[in-house]
Amino acid sequence: MNPVQTIEPRTGTAFELPRGSILTVIDPQGSQVADLVAYARTDVREVISNGRTFDYEETIALTTGHRLWSNRSNPMLEIVEDTVGRHDFLLTPCSEATFRHFYPEHPVHRGCFGNLAEALAPWGIGEDAIPTAFNLFMNVPVAGDTGQIEVLPPLSKPGDFIRLRAETDCIIGLTACSAYASNGGSFKPIDYRID
Numbered sequence: 129m130n131p132v133q134t135i136e137p138r139t140g141t142a143f144e145l146p147r148g149s150i151l152t153v154i155d156p157q158g159s160q161v162a163d164l165v166a167y168a169r170t171d172v173r174e175v176i177s178n179g180r181t182f183d184y185e186e187t188i189a190l191t192t193g194h195r196l197w198s199n200r201s202n203p204m205l206e207i208v209e210d211t212v213g214r215h216d217f218l219l220t221p222c223s224e225a226t227f228r229h230f231y232p233e234h235p236v237h238r239g240c241f242g243n244l245a246e247a248l249a250p251w252g253i254g255e256d257a258i259p260t261a262f263n264l265f266m267n268v269p270v271a272g273d274t275g276q277i278e279v280l281p282p283l284s285k286p287g288d289f290i291r292l293r294a295e296t297d298c299i300i301g302l303t304a305c306s307a308y309a310s311n312g313g314s315f316k317p318i319d320y321r322i323d
């Protein structure tokens with residue numbers, strides 16, 4: 129088993145995840161979101177797509193056994209284990225603009241969007257290529273009758289995790305989310321391991 133690595137609060141990282149590898153993302157303290165994006169190693173114009181994923185998986189409530197699909201309709205990651213069962217694939221990464229919109233009383237932060245852009249730059253991936261992230265542990269219930277959404281504290285407890293297997297050679301971007309509401313009001317680290 130490989131060592132666990134830590135993403136410090138309000139930061140992000142990126143790394144390659146070869147086909148067949150397992151990425152475990154752990155919420156060590158609980159109630160902390162991690163935004164995940166994935167690109168095809170061979171052509172970074174291929175990227176995870178929430179719309180394709182909802183279409184093929186026929187649900188927006190993604191958990192064990194579901195796959196995350198690309199804009200080119202290829203499976204990129206499969207969720208092979210999930211101790212929480214509540215994640216979001218509707219909302220975009222928090223950014224300077226979303227901080228201005230939702231938190232005018234707080235200092236602006238570059239958010240997951242800025243952290244992802246910096247981490248993914250070495251692969252030639254720019255801001256405009258960042259899609260809607262798969263937001264691990266993010267709790268966004270949808271009212272079935274009206275479609276109204278809310279951002280509530282994550283359901284994850286300390287040590288909860290999700291495990292994803294790469295279905296193709298991937299470049300992964302991963303953050304410890306910086307937004308207030310998504311994380312129950314405080315910013316914690318995120319741990320991950322590649323096996």
Ligand SMILES: [Zn+2]
Nearest residue numbers: 222240305306
């Ligand atoms: Zn965020």
